[in-house]
Amino acid sequence: MSDTTSKSGGSRLDSKVPSGPMAERWTRHKFDLKLINPANRRKFHLIVVGTGLAGSSAAASLAEMGYRVTVLCIQDSPRRAHSIAAQGGINAAKNYPNDGDSVHRLFYDTVKGGDFRARESNVHRLAEVSTRIIDQCVAQGVPFAREYGGLLANRSFGGAQVSRTFYARGQTGQQLLLGAYSALERQVGAGRVKLLARREMLDLVLVDGIARGIVARNLVTGEYERHAGDAVLMCTGGYGNVFYLSTNAKACNVTATWRAHKRGAFFANPCFTQIHPTCIPVSGDHQSKLTLMSESLRNDGRVWVPERSGDKRAPNEIPENERDYYLERLYPSFGNLVPRDVASRSAKEQCDLKKGVGESGMAVYLDFRDAIARDSEDAIRARYGNLFQMYERITGEDPYRVPMRIYPAVHYTMGGLWVDYNLESTLPGLFVLGEANFSDHGANRLGASALMQGLADGYFVIPATIASHLAGRKLAPVTTDHAAFAEAESSARERIARILSVQGKRSADSIHRELGLTMWNQCGMARDKAGLGQALEKIRALREEFWENVRVPGDSKNFNQTLEHAGRVADFLEFAELLALDAREREESCGGHFRTEHQTPDGEARRDDEHFSHASAWEFKGVGEAPALHKEPLNFEIVHPSTRSYK
Amino acid sequence: MSAPTHAKGLRITLRVWRQSGPSASGAFETHALESVSPDMSFLEMLDVLNESLVGTGKSPISFDHDCREGICGACSLVIDGHAHGPDAETTTCQLHMRHYRDGATITVEPFRANAFPVVRDLVVDRSAFDRIIAAGGFISVNTGSAPEANSLPVGKPLADEAMDNAACIGCGACVAACPNASAMLFVAAKISHLKLLPQGAPERESRALAMVEAMDKEGFGNCTNHYECGAACPKGIPVSSIARMNREFLRASLKSSPPRGAAPEGA
Numbered sequence: 083m084s085d086t087t088s089k090s091g092g093s094r095l096d097s098k099v100p101s102g103p104m105a106e107r108w109t110r111h112k113f114d115l116k117l118i119n120p121a122n123r124r125k126f127h128l129i130v131v132g133t134g135l136a137g138s139s140a141a142a143s144l145a146e147m148g149y150r151v152t153v154l155c156i157q158d159s160p161r162r163a164h165s166i167a168a169q170g171g172i173n174a175a176k177n178y179p180n181d182g183d184s185v186h187r188l189f190y191d192t193v194k195g196g197d198f199r200a201r202e203s204n205v206h207r208l209a210e211v212s213t214r215i216i217d218q219c220v221a222q223g224v225p226f227a228r229e230y231g232g233l234l235a236n237r238s239f240g241g242a243q244v245s246r247t248f249y250a251r252g253q254t255g256q257q258l259l260l261g262a263y264s265a266l267e268r269q270v271g272a273g274r275v276k277l278l279a280r281r282e283m284l285d286l287v288l289v290d291g292i293a294r295g296i297v298a299r300n301l302v303t304g305e306y307e308r309h310a311g312d313a314v315l316m317c318t319g320g321y322g323n324v325f326y327l328s329t330n331a332k333a334c335n336v337t338a339t340w341r342a343h344k345r346g347a348f349f350a351n352p353c354f355t356q357i358h359p360t361c362i363p364v365s366g367d368h369q370s371k372l373t374l375m376s377e378s379l380r381n382d383g384r385v386w387v388p389e390r391s392g393d394k395r396a397p398n399e400i401p402e403n404e405r406d407y408y409l410e411r412l413y414p415s416f417g418n419l420v421p422r423d424v425a426s427r428s429a430k431e432q433c434d435l436k437k438g439v440g441e442s443g444m445a446v447y448l449d450f451r452d453a454i455a456r457d458s459e460d461a462i463r464a465r466y467g468n469l470f471q472m473y474e475r476i477t478g479e480d481p482y483r484v485p486m487r488i489y490p491a492v493h494y495t496m497g498g499l500w501v502d503y504n505l506e507s508t509l510p511g512l513f514v515l516g517e518a519n520f521s522d523h524g525a526n527r528l529g530a531s532a533l534m535q536g537l538a539d540g541y542f543v544i545p546a547t548i549a550s551h552l553a554g555r556k557l558a559p560v561t562t563d564h565a566a567f568a569e570a571e572s573s574a575r576e577r578i579a580r581i582l583s584v585q586g587k588r589s590a591d592s593i594h595r596e597l598g599l600t601m602w603n604q605c606g607m608a609r610d611k612a613g614l615g616q617a618l619e620k621i622r623a624l625r626e627e628f629w630e631n632v633r634v635p636g637d638s639k640n641f642n643q644t645l646e647h648a649g650r651v652a653d654f655l656e657f658a659e660l661l662a663l664d665a666r667e668r669e670e671s672c673g674g675h676f677r678t679e680h681q682t683p684d685g686e687a688r689r690d691d692e693h694f695s696h697a698s699a700w701e702f703k704g705v706g707e708a709p710a711l712h713k714e715p716l717n718f719e720i721v722h723p724s725t726r727s728y729k
Numbered sequence: 730m731s732a733p734t735h736a737k738g739l740r741i742t743l744r745v746w747r748q749s750g751p752s753a754s755g756a757f758e759t760h761a762l763e764s765v766s767p768d769m770s771f772l773e774m775l776d777v778l779n780e781s782l783v784g785t786g787k788s789p790i791s792f793d794h795d796c797r798e799g800i801c802g803a804c805s806l807v808i809d810g811h812a813h814g815p816d817a818e819t820t821t822c823q824l825h826m827r828h829y830r831d832g833a834t835i836t837v838e839p840f841r842a843n844a845f846p847v848v849r850d851l852v853v854d855r856s857a858f859d860r861i862i863a864a865g866g867f868i869s870v871n872t873g874s875a876p877e878a879n880s881l882p883v884g885k886p887l888a889d890e891a892m893d894n895a896a897c898i899g900c901g902a903c904v905a906a907c908p909n910a911s912a913m914l915f916v917a918a919k920i921s922h923l924k925l926l927p928q929g930a931p932e933r934e935s936r937a938l939a940m941v942e943a944m945d946k947e948g949f950g951n952c953t954n955h956y957e958c959g960a961a962c963p964k965g966i967p968v969s970s971i972a973r974m975n976r977e978f979l980r981a982s983l984k985s986s987p988p989r990g991a992a993p994e995g996a
Contacts, residue, residue, distance in 0.1 A: 143872040158793060159859050161899055162801040178879065214875070221875035223868045223928050225892040232882025250892060256800055257895060264867035271863035279856060302848055331795040365768040370776055371797050472799065475816075475823045476770075541872045589783045591776075635788050640750065641849040644779075644789055 095348070095699055095714045098502040099203040104720050105185070108207040111503065112546050116553035123148035126552050127311040129296055131283045131338055133160030135255075135533060136516025137317030138262035139540025145269035147545060152309055153266065154281040154298055156333050161263045164319060164331040165536060168255025169376035169469065171239060171247035172219075172533040174212040179236050183244040185209045190721050192531060195241045195421055196496070196524020197673035197689060198723040199354070199697070201716060203503060204521045211542040212534050216248055218541055222261040226250050239529040240377050241421035241728075247530045252376055252468045258533055262540070281307070282646065283338040284574040286314060286345045286512065287566050293511035294560045297570045299578075301646060304639040306571050308562035313511045313551055315544065316342060317536075320495035320517040322355065324654045324661060325606070326598020328492035329361060329374040335650040336657045339499050339518050347507040348699035348712060350500035350520035352657070353665035356527055356674045357607050358493030359425035362476050363445040372491040373476060375448070376469055377529045380418045380425070382453035382462065383486070385409050387446050391436040397447055397485045408432060416728040423526045423674050423687075424728060426490035430607045431685065433489075440487045449485035490607060494532060496523040496674065497664075500699040500714070504547035505539060508699070511551055515539035520697065525673025578638050581648050586631030590648035593628050597621065597651075597658060605662050610678045614666040618659060622706065625655040656705055663700075667711065670694045691723050738764030739826060742834040743778065745790055751846050751854075757836070767827035771814065772797060772804065774826055791850040799823040799963065802898030805905070806851055807838040812902035812961040820900065820963040840905035844912070844948045855901045857947040858915060865939030866919040868928050887925055894922040896964040906961035909950030914958040916944050917974035918966045924977055934981035941978050 100111040118126070126149050130141040133155040145151045157163060177183040188209040193200060216234070220226065226248050227235040236245040250257040269275040280301040287295040287310070295310040321336035322328035343349045360375045388395070389406045409428060410417045420428075429446045432438060439445050454462050459482055463470070470481045477487070498520040505513045505521070516536040523531065604617035628651065636642045671680040671687035672694070680688045696713040703709050741762040748755030765774055772794050779789035795803040799820040806821045808814035814824040829835065837851065845853040883891075895918075903914035920937055923929035929936070952971055959968035 139872070146871045157795060157801075157803060158855060159802075159899065161859070162795055162803050164796060164801070166801050167796045167798050176878070214873075216878045217875040218870070218872060220878040220881070221868065221870040221928055223891075223895075223923050223926050225888050225895050225922065225926065228883055228885045228888045230885050232884050232888075233879050250895075253800065253896065256898070257892075260895065264862060265870075265872070267859060267863040268867040268869060270859075271865075277859070279859075331801060332797060333795050366766050368766055368769045368773045368777055370770070370773050373798050472823070475799075475819060475825065478768075478825070478827055545872065589780055591780060591783075633783060633786070635783055635786055641791060641852065643791055644783060 095712050104206050107203055108210055116549050118549050118553050120148050128313050129309050129311040130315045132317035134163035134165035134319055135259055135262055135536030136540045138266045139537050140315055140515055140544045141275055142265035142269050143541050143545045145274040152276045154278045156282050158279055164334055165259045166256045168533055169252045170378040171249035171254045171530040173246050173530040174216045175209055176213050179245045181244045183246050191242050193721040195528040197526050197726055199672055200522055200524030208522050208538050211538045215537045219261050224257045224261045240419050241528040285570040286342045287570045289560050289564055289566050293509050297574050302641050308567045310560050310562045312557050315513045316518050317515045318518045322492045322495050324658050325492040325601045326595050327372050329372050337650050337653045340653045340657050344702050347509045347512055348500040348701055350697050350699045351497035352661040353668055353675050354496035354525045356494040357426040357490040359422055359429055359490050360488045361491035363487055363489040383448040383450050385418050385446055385448055387432045387437040413728045420728045427607055429490055445487035445489045447485035448488045494527055496527055504550045505543055525675055582634055584632045586633050588631050590632055590651045594651045597624050605665055608676050608678050609665050614662050617662045621658045628655055660700055664698055738766050739831045741765050744836040746838045747850055748847050765826050769826045771824040772822050791852045793852050797822040802900040805840045807905055809836050812905040813963050818963055818965050840901050842904045842910035858899050861940055861943045864943035865936040891922050891925040894918045894970055897966055898964055902961040903958035906957040908955055911952050912944050912949035913952045913971050914966055916940050917970035920974045920977055921970040934984050937977040937981040
C-alpha cells in the first residue's frame with residue numbers, strides 16, 4: 083500500500099460542486115457555465131465511446147445541438163449495448179401515485195441507499211432531472227406500462243417505500259436503449275453522427291495534457307484507427323466481469339477505462355461492487371455467465387429457506403411452520419424489499435448456515451405461492467410472465483409450481499473513473515458517463531437507478547457541462563498525425579503483438595475463470611484483510627501466468643474473438659489488483675463493501691464515518707507498482723449520515 | 730441408443746459452418762463432443778468446443794453473442810435448419826442442451842441472406858438493420874423538448890400492442906427464416922410500434938416510405954406470405970404487423986408528396 087496519500091485531496095480532486103442551496107445548485111451551475119452558440123458548435127468534434135444508455139443519449143443529444151460526433155461501439159450494432167438487459171425499471175420522482183414522493187425523497191433515498199458514500203450535489207441533480215427523463219422517453223415512443231385510464235403505471239422497488247419506478251414489462255432497459263438508439267440513428271441518418279461499430283478503444287491520446295482522441299481497433303479487419311477530436315466521452319460501462327461470472331454481457335470489460343487510468347485518469351472506489359440478490363444459481367463448470375431475475379420479483383415473491391440446516395426435502399414438501407422467511411423476520415419494515423446489499427448478504431449467511439437449497443446448497447427460494455393464491459396465476463403471469471419463462475428455459479423448472487432458486491451474483495459496479503460535477507475526469511477533456519464513472523451511487527446502487535443515471539448523464543448533464551471544457555479552454559487544432567497518436571498506436575500494437583507471441587499452453591478464458599473465482603471468494607460479498615492479501619498475491623501470480631503461458635491462436639489481422647478477449651483479460655489482471663487494494667484499504671463496511679472485521683454484533687455493516695467518509699481516487703504509478711491514493715472528502719449537508727436501518 | 734458409459738453427459742456430433750472471411754468459400758467441419766452437460770446452453774457447448782480447439786492450437790469457431798439472456802439480439806445461428814434452433818420464441822443463447830438426446834447430430838450455419846454478408850464462420854454483418862432505422866425508425870424529438878409524460882394518455886390495449894412490436898431485438902432471425910430473405914417483419918415491427926402510439930402520428934407517412942425504401946435498397950426480398958419469420962421470431966412479433974406495414978405504406982404512397990428522408994433540420 084502506498085503512503086502517498088494526499089491529505090487535502092489536492093487541486094487534482096476539485097469536485098467543482100457549486101455553492102448555494104442544494105436545490106438551486108444545478109440551475110445556478112447551468113447559468114454559470116459558458117455557452118457555445120449554435121453556429122460554433124459544428125466546429126467541435128466529440129468522440130463518444132460506447133452506445134449504452136449514457137453513450138447513445140449523449141451522442142444523440144450533442145449531435146442535435148449541432149456538435150459533430152463520432153461514436154464507437156464494440157458490438158455489431160449500437161442497439162446491443164448491455165443497458166439492453168436491464169429488466170426492472172427506471173426511477174423518477176414524478177409522484178404520480180400520490181404516495182409522498184418528491185425530488186427530495188429520491189435524493190434522500192439515493193444518498194442513504196448508497197450508504198453515505200456519494201457526493202450529495204450530484205445525487206440531488208440526478209433526482210432533479212429524473213422526471214424529465216420520463217418525459218423524454220415517452221415522447222420518443224418508449225412504451226412504458228400504463229393504467230387502464232391511459233396514464234403511466236408505477237411499481238415499487240427495493241430500498242424505497244414509495245412507488246416511483248416506471249417500467250416496460252420486464253424489458254425496461256431494452257425499451258429505453260431502443261429509444262436512445264433511435265435518437266442516435268436519427269442523427270446518423272442526418273449525417274451529424276459518424277457511427278463505427280465493432281470497434282474497440284485501446285488507448286486514450288493526450289496532447290498537452292488534454293484528451294484529444296483515441297486509438298481503436300477495427301475488430302473485423304484488425305486495423306488500428308486514430309480518431310482526433312476536441313473531447314472524449316467514455317460511456318463504456320462497468321467492470322463486473324473481473325469476477326468472470328456476473329450478470330454482465332460477455333463483452334463488458336474494463337479496457338477503455340483502465341487504459342485511460344494508465345494515462346492518468348484517477349480510478350475511484352473500485353471496491354464498490356454490487357452483488358444482485360436475485361440471480362439464477364450456477365449450474366456447473368461450463369457456466370459462462372449468470373442471469374438476473376429482476377428485483378421487481380421481490381414485490382410478490384417471498385424469500386425463504388428451510389428452518390433446519392441440511393433439510394433436503396423438495397420445497398413443496400416443507401410445511402409452512404418449517405420455513406424461515408428470514409428477510410421478513412429480520413427486517414420487518416422492508417421485508418423482502420430490503421436493498422440489494424442487505425438481501426445478498428442475508429442469502430449468503432443462510433447458505434453459510436447450511437440452509438441453502440438446490441443441488442449445490444448455494445441458493446435460496448423465491449416463492450410465488452402466496453402471491454398466486456392471492457392475485458391469481460394470470461395476474462402474476464401478466465406482471466412477470468417473461469421472467470418466469472426465462473427462468474424455466476434456463477433451469478427446466480416451472481416457477482408457477484416450484485419456488486424459484488436464486489443466489490446473488492455480481493451485477494453492477496459503483497466504482498469507476500473519478501469525475502467532478504461536470505463529469506470530467508482528472509484528465510481535462512475526458513468525460514466519463516454512466517456506469518463507467520463513480521459518481522452517484524456511493525457504495526450501493528438502488529434498484530432502477532442505473533438507467534436513471536445513464537440517461538441523466540447523457541440527456542441532461544453532459545449537454546450542459548461539455549461547454550465548461552470546449553468554451554473554457556483554448557484548444558489548438560490537433561490531427562491524427564500528431565506524435566501522441568503514433569505513440570499510442572504503437573503501444574496498442576505492441577501489447578497485442580506481445581499477447582500473440584506468448585504461444586503458451588493456457589487459454590485466456592481459463593485464466594479469466596481462475597481470476598474470477600479468486601475475486602468472488604476473497605473480494606465478493608464478504609471480505610477480510612487476510613483474504614484480500616491472498617487475493618493480491620494470487621492476482622499477481624495469475625498476471626505472470628498470463629504473460630508467460632497464454633495461448634491465443636490466429637493473428638491480429640482479421641476477426642479474432644479469442645484475441646479480443648485475451649486483451650480484456652490482460653487488463654482485468656491489472657485492474658483486479660487495484661480493486662483488491664482498495665478493498666483492503668477501506669477498513670469499514672459500507673454498502674456493497676462488507677469487511678467481516680467491521681460488523682455489529684448482530685452482523686450488520688459498520689461504517690466508519692470518522693475515517694472513511696471520502697471517495698478513494700487512485701492514481702496509476704505503473705503495473706505492479708503501488709498506486710497513489712487521493713481522497714475526496716464527502717460533506718453531508720442535507721442527509722446526515724446515520725446507521726442505515728431497514729428493520 | 731446406448732447410454733454413455735463414463736460421464737453422464739450427452740454425446741453430440743456437431744457439423745459447423747467454417748468460413749475464414751466474407752469472400753472465402755466455406756465448408757462444414759465435424760466435431761465429436763463427449764459428455765455435454767444437459768444444463769449447458771447451446772453457446773456454452775460451443776464455448777467448451779472452442780476451449781478444446783484453442784488447447785490444440787486450432788482456430789476457434791467465431792459466433793456472435795453478448796448478453797446471453799435473450800435480449801441483446803447478438804446471437805444468431807441456424808440450427809438444424811431453424812433460425813435460433815428448434816424451440817419456439819427462444820434465442821440461441823437461451824436454448825439448452827437438455828433439449829437434445831444423447832447421440833444427436835446438430836448442424837450449425839450462419840444466418841444466410843445477401844443483405845447479411847458473412848464476416849467469419851457463423852458471424853454475419855447485420856448493419857443493414859441499423860441503416861433502415863436511421864432512415865426513419867424514430868420519432869423526431871430533440872432532447873429537452875418533450876411535454877410532460879402524462880399529458881398524452883395512451884390506452885392500455887394500444888400501449889400493450891405497441892410494446893408487443895417494440896419487443897423486437899433486431900436479431901435478424903426473420904430474414905434468415907424467410908425463403909425470400911425478407912426483412913418485412915423487422916421493419917413492420919418498428920413501423921407498428923411507432924404508428925400505434927399517438928406520439929408517432931406526425932411522421933407516420935414519411936416513416937413508412939423511408940423505411941420501406943431503405944429496406945429495398947439493402948437488398949432484402951419481399952414477403953410472399955410464408956410466415957416463417959413469425960415462426961422463427963424469438964420475441965413472438967405478430968406477422969399481422971406486416972399487413973399493417975403494407976397498409977401504412979399504401980396510405981402514405983397515396984398521400985401527395987410527403988416529406989422523405991431522415992431527420993428534419995435543426996435543434
